[in-house]
Amino acid sequence: xxxxxxxxxxxxxxxxxxxxxxxxxxxxxxxxxxxxxxxxxxxxxxxxxxxxxxxxxxxxxxxxxxxxxxxxxxxxxxxxxxxxxxxxxxxxxxxxxxxxxxxxxxxxxxxxxxxxxxxxxxxxxxxxxxxxxxxxxxxxxxxxxxxxxxxxxxxxxxxxxxxxxxxxxxxxxxxxxxxxxxxxxxxxxxxxxxxxxxxxxxxxxxxxxxxxxxxxxxxxxxxxxxxxxxxxxxxxxxxxxxxxxxxxxxxxxxxxxxxxxxxxxxxxxxxxxxxxxxxxxxxxxxxxxxxxxxxxxxxxxxxxxxxxxxxxxxxxxxxxxxxxxx
Amino acid sequence: xxxxxxxxxxxxxxxxxxxxxxxxxxxxxxxxxxxxxxxxxxxxxxxxxxxxxxxxxxxxxxxxxxxxxxxxxxxxxxxxxxxxxxxxxxxxxxxxxxxxxxxxxxxxxxxxxxxxxxxxxxxxxxxxxxxxxxxxxxxxxxxxxxxxxxxxxxxxxxxxxxxxxxxxxxxxxxxxxxxxxxxxxxxxxxxxxxxxxxxxxxxxxxxxxxxxxxxxxxxxxxxxxxxxxxxxxxxxxxxxxxxxxxxxxxxxxxxxxxxxxxxxxxxxxxxxxxxxxxxxxxxxxxxxxxxxxxxxxxxxxxxxxxxxxxxxxxxxxxxxxxxxxx
DNA sequence: TTGTAAGCGTTATCAA
DNA sequence: TTGATAACGCTTACAA
Numbered sequence: 001x002x003x004x005x006x007x008x009x010x011x012x013x014x015x016x017x018x019x020x021x022x023x024x025x026x027x028x029x030x031x032x033x034x035x036x037x038x039x040x041x042x043x044x045x046x047x048x049x050x051x052x053x054x055x056x057x058x059x060x061x062x063x064x065x066x067x068x069x070x071x072x073x074x075x076x077x078x079x080x081x082x083x084x085x086x087x088x089x090x091x092x093x094x095x096x097x098x099x100x101x102x103x104x105x106x107x108x109x110x111x112x113x114x115x116x117x118x119x120x121x122x123x124x125x126x127x128x129x130x131x132x133x134x135x136x137x138x139x140x141x142x143x144x145x146x147x148x149x150x151x152x153x154x155x156x157x158x159x160x161x162x163x164x165x166x167x168x169x170x171x172x173x174x175x176x177x178x179x180x181x182x183x184x185x186x187x188x189x190x191x192x193x194x195x196x197x198x199x200x201x202x203x204x205x206x207x208x209x210x211x212x213x214x215x216x217x218x219x220x221x222x223x224x225x226x227x228x229x230x231x232x233x234x235x236x237x238x239x240x241x242x243x244x245x246x247x248x249x250x251x252x253x254x255x256x257x258x259x260x261x262x263x264x265x266x267x268x269x270x271x272x273x274x275x276x277x278x279x280x281x282x283x284x285x286x287x288x289x290x291x292x293x294x295x296x297x298x299x300x301x302x303x304x305x306x307x308x309x310x311x312x313x314x315x316x317x318x319x320x321x322x323x324x325x326x
Numbered sequence: 327x328x329x330x331x332x333x334x335x336x337x338x339x340x341x342x343x344x345x346x347x348x349x350x351x352x353x354x355x356x357x358x359x360x361x362x363x364x365x366x367x368x369x370x371x372x373x374x375x376x377x378x379x380x381x382x383x384x385x386x387x388x389x390x391x392x393x394x395x396x397x398x399x400x401x402x403x404x405x406x407x408x409x410x411x412x413x414x415x416x417x418x419x420x421x422x423x424x425x426x427x428x429x430x431x432x433x434x435x436x437x438x439x440x441x442x443x444x445x446x447x448x449x450x451x452x453x454x455x456x457x458x459x460x461x462x463x464x465x466x467x468x469x470x471x472x473x474x475x476x477x478x479x480x481x482x483x484x485x486x487x488x489x490x491x492x493x494x495x496x497x498x499x500x501x502x503x504x505x506x507x508x509x510x511x512x513x514x515x516x517x518x519x520x521x522x523x524x525x526x527x528x529x530x531x532x533x534x535x536x537x538x539x540x541x542x543x544x545x546x547x548x549x550x551x552x553x554x555x556x557x558x559x560x561x562x563x564x565x566x567x568x569x570x571x572x573x574x575x576x577x578x579x580x581x582x583x584x585x586x587x588x589x590x591x592x593x594x595x596x597x598x599x600x601x602x603x604x605x606x607x608x609x610x611x612x613x614x615x616x617x618x619x620x621x622x623x624x625x626x627x628x629x630x631x632x633x634x635x636x637x638x639x640x641x642x643x644x645x646x647x648x649x650x651x652x
Numbered sequence: 653t654t655g656t657a658a659g660c661g662t663t664a665t666c667a668a
Numbered sequence: 669t670t671g672a673t674a675a676c677g678c679t680t681a682c683a684a
Contacts, residue, residue: 003385004466006661017671022663030669052444053389054661056379057676059329061663063379065423073412074617079405086399086426095440097391098424100412114421118378140330252600259604274578275601278585291400332677343655348679356653380677383660387679 005046014042025050056119066122066301067097067115069108070146077248077271077290078126081146084294085124092302094121103187103221105130116141122301124294127151129190142304144297148191149314156304158297158315162192162270165286165319166199167206169268170244172284172323174207176266178242182215182233184226184254185246193218196246196270215240226253227260234261245269255279276324283324293317331372340368351376382445392448392627393423393441395434396472403574403597403616404452407472410620411450418628420447429513429547431456442467448627450620453477455516468630470623474517475640482630484623484641488518488596491612491645492525493532495594496570498610498649500533502592504568508541508559510552510580511572519544522572522596541566552579553586560587571595581605602650609650619643 007025011018016035023031024039031039042048056063068085070078082098089096097120101108105128115123123143132150145157173181183200186193197218204211214236217229226249233239234257245251248271255273258265258281268284276285296315333351337344342361349357350365357365368374382389394411396404408424415422423446427434431454441449449469458476471483499507509526512519523544530537540562543555552575559566560583571577574597581599584591584607594610602611622641 008661011671018661019663019671020669023670026663032669035670049439049443051383051661052440053379053382054676055663057377057383057661057678058663059676061676072409074402074406074409076400076402076405079402079408080400082405082424083398083400083426086424090425095423095425095444097421098408098412099416099421100409113375114378117375118421255601255604273601275581275599275605278581278605279601280604280606334677344678345655345680346653349654352679358653361654377677380660381679383662383677384679385660387660 004051005048006051007048009046010039010042010048013046014038062121063119064094065097065118065120066094066124066298067099067111067118067120068124069099069101069111069115070126071103071128072100073098075249076274077147080290081126081294081297084291084296085298086294087291088295088298088302101126101128103128122305124297124301125150127191129187142301144301144304146293146297151189151191154312156300156312156314158293158300158317159192160270160288160293161316161319162195163199163202165270165288165321166196166244166246167203168199168321169270169284169286170200170203171206172321173242173244173266173268174203174209176242176282178240178266179209180212180215180238180240181242181244182217182230182240183244183246184217184220184229184250186219186221186250188218193246200244220250220253223249223253223256226250227257228253230254230257231261234263234265239263240265242266242268247271248273251285255281255283272322276322279324281325285322285324286319287322288317288319330377331374332377333374335372336365336368336374339372340364388447389445390420391423391444391446392420392450392624393425393437393444393446394450395425395427395437395441396452397429397454398426399424401575402600406616407452407620407623410617410622411624412620413617414621414624414628427452427454429454448631450623450627451476453516455513468627470627470630472619472623477515477517480638482626482638482640484619484626484643485518486596486614486619487642487645488521489525489528491596491614491647492522492570492572493529494525494647495596495610495612496526496529497532498647499568499570499592499594500529500535502568502608504566504592505535506538506541506564506566507568507570508543508556508566509570509572510543510546510555510576512545512547512576514544519572526570546576546579549575549579549582552576553583554579556580556583557587560589560591565589566591568592568594573597574599577611581607581609598648602648605650607651611648611650612645613648614643614645 007018007021010021021039024036086096099111108128126146127148127150131152149157220226245254251269251273266282270286272287333344333347336347347365412422425437434454452472453474453476457478475483546552571580577595577599592608596612598613
C-alpha cells in the first residue's frame with residue numbers, strides 16, 4: 001500500500017505549477033496544449049487520482065454524497081427505494097451512503113448527526129417512530145422524508161396512500177361477506193402504520209361494524225412474528241375469516257401460516273409480494289412502485305439541494321390494487 | 327442554511343485554544359474540568375459538529391467508509407449481502423456507500439476509481455464479467471470480492487458452492503427420472519454462472535446424458551426474460567420435463583411461466599425464493615445465507631484493513647438444499 | 653496542561 | 669497563460 005501521488009508530485013514531474021495541474025484535471029481550457037500534454041503524461045505515469053476529500057474540504061464545495069437512512073436494507077420495499085434513490089443520485093453524479101436504523105430512533109438520530117458531520121449534501125430519511133421536533137436538521141442540510149411524514153415537524157416527504165389503500169383492501173374483504181377481519185401490523189405510531197390501521201377502522205366503521213380488539217395485532221416486525229400471530233388467531237375461540245396485513249413482511253408470514261394450517265382465510269394486504277400469483281387462497285394486494293418512490297424523493301431532494309425554496313410539500317404516489325384467485 | 331460553526335468559533339467562544347477544543351471533542355483526558363465545561367457549553371451553544379472531511383484529510387487517517395459495489399440494489403440476494411455488510415461495518419464504526427454496476431464492467435471500473443478518489447478504507451465488489459487484470463487496485467486499498475472470483479487476479483473472495491450446489495440440484499431432478507432438463511441462467515462468463523452451469527453439465531455427464539444445446543438458455547437477466555424463455559421451451563418440439571434455474575430471478579420467472587401455462591414441470595434452482603413453500607409444483611432450492619456472505623466478506627475486509635497480510639484466501643460458504651412438495 | 657505552528661491536498665485569488 | 673500564496677477545518681509535533 002504505497003503513498004498516493006498528489007498534485008504536487010504531478011506538478012514536479014511535469015515541471016509545472018500545481019495550479020496548472022489543477023486546471024488540467026478540472027478541464028479548464030486556459031492551459032497551452034504543450035503543458036497539458038506534459039501534465040497528462042505525468043498523471044498517467046504516477047497513477048495520480050485527485051483526492052475527493054481535500055476537494056470537498058473547501059467551504060461551499062459539495063461532497064457529492066447523499067445519505068439514505070432506512071429501517072432495514074434487506075426488506076424488499078426499502079431495497080427498491082434504495083434502487084430508485086441510487087439511480088437518480090448517479091444521474092446527478094452523487095453516491096449514496098445507505099444506513100439502517102433498525103426502527104430505533106436513537107440510531108436514526110446518531111446516523112443523522114454522523115451524516116451532517118460528513119457534510120453529505122442531502123438526506124433521505126424513513127423516520128423511526130418518535131417525535132422529530134428536536135431532530136429538525138433541515139437548517140443545515142436538505143432533507144426529504146420517505147414513506148412516512150415525521151411527527152412534529154413540517155418537511156418534504158413522499159408517501160403512499162396508506163389510509164385509502166387500506167380502506168379499499170378491507171372494503172374488498174367486506175364485499176366478500178367477511179365480518180371478522182383481523183389486522184396485522186407493525187408499530188401503530190408510525191404514520192404509515194397509523195394510516196393503514198386508520199383505513200382498516202374506517203372501512204369497518206363505514207360497514208357498520210364495530211372493531212374487535214382481539215383481532216388487532218400490532219407491533220409485529222417480521223414474517224415469523226406475523227405467522228405466530230395468525231397461528232394464535234386461528235386457534236382462538238372465534239377465529240377471523242379474513243386478514244388484512246399492513247405490509248409485505250406481514251403478508252408473507254400470514255400466507256405461510258395459512259399454508260401450514262390448511263385453513264382457508266382470505267387475505268388482503270399492503271405492498272407487493274413476490275410470487276403472490278401462485279398462492280391458492282384469494283388475495284388482494286395494494287401494490288405501488290417503491291422504486292419510483294425512491295426516485296421521486298431523490299429528485300425532490302436534488303431540487304432542494306439546488307436551491308428550490310417553495311414551502312415543504314408532501315407527494316402521495318398512486319397505489320394499484322391487484323386481485324389474485326378472486 | 328447558515329454557516330456551520332468550526333473549532334475556531336468554539337475556541338473563541340470558550341476563550342481557549344483550538345487544541346483544547348480538539349482534545350475535548352476527542353475525549354483526551356488532559357484538560358482541566360473547568361475548561362472542559364466551558365468548551366462543552368460553547369459546543370452546545372454554537373451547535374458545533376466536527377467536520378469529518380477535514381479530519382480525514384490527514385494522511386493515514388481513515389474516512390471510516392467502505393464501499394459496496396454490486397449489480398443491483400433491489401435484487402434480494404444483493405440487498406441481503408448489503409444488510410450483512412452494513413451490520414459489520416457499523417460494528418467497526420464505518421458507513422457503507424452502496425453502488426450498482428448494472429452488470430457493466432465499465433461502470434464497475436468507474437465506480438472503483440471514484441471510491442479510491444474518495445479514499446474509502448476498503449472495497450467490497452461483486453465483479454462484473456470481465457478480465458480484472460488491469461483493474462487490480464489492491465495495492466492502494468484493501469478489496470474483498472463477493473459471490474464470484476474475478477478473472478485474471480488473485481484476491482480475497484467469499485463465494486458459494488456453485489458447482490456442487492448445481493450438481494446436487496440437477497442430480498435431484500435426474501433422480502426423479504428426468505432426462506430433458508433445461509438450464510436457465512445469466513452471463514455464462516461470470517464465475518458463479520460458469521460454476522453453476524458447470525455443475526449442471528457435470529451432473530448430466532455423470533448420469534451418462536449428453537447436453538442438449540437447445541435446452542440451455544443463458545444471458546437472461548430478469549424474471550420476465552426467464553419467463554419468456556420458459557414459454558418458448560414449453561412450445562418447442564420436445565419440451566423439457568424439468569428446469570434448473572441459475573438464480574432467484576430465473577426461478578421467479580420460471581414459476582410464473584409454469585403457473586400461466588398450467589404444465590407440470592419440476593424445478594430446481596439456486597438461491598432462495600420467498601413463498602417457495604406455497605408453490606404447487608415439486609421444487610428444490612439450493613439456499614444459502616446471503617446476509618452471512620456479506621458479514622464474512624466484510625469481516626475479512628476489516629482484517630485486511632487492519633493489516634492482516636496472509637496470502638489471498640477464498641472462503642466458500644455452505645449451501646442448504648430445501649425440497650418443497652417433493 | 654495549554655497553545656502555537658505547520659501541514660494534509662485541493663482550489664480561489666491575484667499578481668506576474 | 670501561469671504559478672506562488674493563502675485558505676478550508678482539523679490534528680500532529682513541539683514548545684511554553
